[in-house]
Amino acid sequence: MLQVEGVTKSFDDFMAVNGANLTVNQGEIVAVIGPNGAGKTTLFNLITGALKRDKGRILFKGEDISELPPYEICKKGITRSYQIVNIFPRLTVFENVQVAVLSYQRRSSNLFRPAQSFAVKETRSILESVGLLNKEKNIAGSLSHGDQKILEIAIALGNEPELLILDEPTAGMSPEETQATIDLIKRLATGRGLTILFCEHDMDIVFSIAQSIMVMRHGETIIQGGLEEVRSNKEVQEAYLGGD
């Protein structure tokens, strides 16, 4: 479904991503791991078009998307959540998700009908599936951190993505919230048939959800493979797992 081939990105002199390779197959849950500064977030920014790659190709369903602006890539079926909470703080929880649903339904330019009459069912169903329906009228900025991270995912679901990218979905969460989020991700993958690409620090989480793991270091791909393959890889053990 998604192929990243030899993608490179540098900021001034710093090579953030240096020839990364990644394959995500339909229906798979893929994790990207690596130490801080390995280039995981930059890689996600490149896939979703927030940054432009210097070299390499990014293919989605066989089509080169590396030159497209973010909003086009979203329309192709890739959406994402962010590591650092990135929501619409002044809007309500409902409106946060509705913005995305309206965009997906191509109704954002409707000028004279009240927004409340659109996309209500879809928005509510998303909020229900992530468990935020009881807080739909709250101002998003006043939610707890954990709820804001969940809202992150809910917004990303608004566009009915085929590929969902989650950047450290459980960062800063309490253990209970983390467990709930893991369950949510599993539910999304099986219930909605989503393909999920995520990165995560906590190895227990990675090994409990992921079916395939890609390991990055200094912007390079060390290996991508199944859980056992990655676990037993010498280089990975030295570079990353061993050091933990």
Add this chain to the structure above:
Amino acid sequence: MFKSIVRTKWFAVVAAIFILLFILPLFAPRFFVYIFALIYVTSLLAMSLNMVVGYGGMFQFHHAVFYGVGAYAVALMLTKTSLPMWVGFIAGPIAAAITGLIIGWFCVRLTRLYFGMLQISLGSLIWAIVFRWYSFTGGDDGIHGVPMPSMISSLNSSYYFILIILVVCLILMYMIIKSPFGSTLQAIRDNSQRCEAVGINVRRYQLGGIVVATFFAGVAGVLFVVLEKSVFAEMLFWVLSLEIFIMCLLGGWFTFAGPILGAAIIVALRTFVGRYTEYWTLILGVILILVIFFLPEGVMGFFQDLFKPGAKEAVERK
């Protein structure tokens, strides 16, 4: 249940205010009628600015240009052509919206301060042309004695005309702000990066917002001509743009009615203070400093925060 009662109460208050305003000319002296009409025109201008600044989060630094373009378009049509008068009235907002489209097209490619400064520069170009083109625009003299249809030529009839148009525009603006387009615009204000990521072409929506807002600024320009039967080059000068900005700030950025309040306060103050002193700008400056230091969310925002503490917290967190 509680909410619907509050809503009907609000509706009753708003309706009562409008009924009061409608019968105002029956008992108020002419001067008051004039000041109120001026407040309506200025309110519409301030609200149109707030659509892009408060709801759209864009640094629309030179909004007065569109007001001036609307006013000049109708004044020129009525004085220099023999077209039916209603054509001129429609030409004002359309000319303003087209100007908004052209200037906006350049501006939305940039962000924040660059956006604002580029707009000041492009707007000042239009001001400079109007200011210098004596043979066409009357230069710094402006155009006086613009003929009006007899139906709206007296002060009272122009008062009613302005009030009715204002009410229509307020309803339209309210609908737009509450529409999917309006909520998308607010989402862009809050977080344009995230909007791109959910498939919204941010620049296009910003440009759309500018065109809509400049259209209403053009309507305000037309109403000014209806009231004053004159246009001046100062209407396009950037100092007026910042004055409208102050109205929005004073009334409250993130509230629908705030700019009306701000416009009313500024126009009323200018009129009454102007009787005692010629140093109005000094007083305006002092007011502005006080607002910046003590009322950063504006008068309306201040009262809203008393009732809805969540919103403020959200902003502080940001």
Add this chain to the structure above:
Amino acid sequence: MFGPAELISQLLVGISRSMILFIVCAGLSFVLGVLRVPNIAHGSLYMIGAFTTFSITKMFAGSAGFWIALIVAPLLVAVVSLVAERALFCHLYEREHLMLLLFTFAISLILGDLVKIVWGAEYKSVSAPALLKGSISLFGASFPRYNLFLILVGPLVAIAIWLFTNKTKIGKISRAAAVDREMVGVLGINVSWVFAIAFVIGCYLAGVGGALVAPTVSITLGMDHTLIIEAFLIVIIGGLGNMWGALVGSLIFGITHSFGVLFWPQFAIVFPYIAVVIVLLLRPKGLLKSVW
């Protein structure tokens, strides 16, 4: 249509006017670079510089007044700006850009009326000192000595600013603050005072510009408004916070304006605006690298 002598003389007039713009804009750009605030009151300070120069030249007989004013007027402006900064502005640094911008607008409104209270609304004029009166012949065209003086002063000021920002400690710190203010804070330097000093120096330059422009124009209320828009545009097309950018922008602005005067006087003020639009279409972020 026009002989080469006229063209050259008009070019020199344009350059000499650019020098005043440059001095003012370098100050604006410096403040913009360090504090990240487009200071609308900059124009008002320039106006105060010009009016003060008028008053000082009235106090002294002969040319001495002008030379004294050239020293004293900018200092007075610097004091005014220091008071405004320490009393009010410094409490706002943590706030949004928009608030800072509107604050400087408020200051400009207040200063504008204060000038009206102190000096009245009439036009004022200052005559150039005896040494710089009259014209000299240059390439067959007569050229005012005072404008020649401006062309010499401009580069001197540029060198002075360069020496200040590159060779003095406070200059280096303020340059670093422009690039990375957190780092300056980490170094244990009082950022608030760095901002104050940068602000005052920028405003001082506005005063220098006001004093220098006094003999070339009629000094009037409203000169602040015209100047500040021009200065904004120059700073943008040059690249925000870049001093050499301010120089390039000033030259573009001054020269297009002076040729505009020659070719189509009625619309002379439109020419620089068109130049600005063209520059911004080609390079939306300005010609030289912005410090932002």
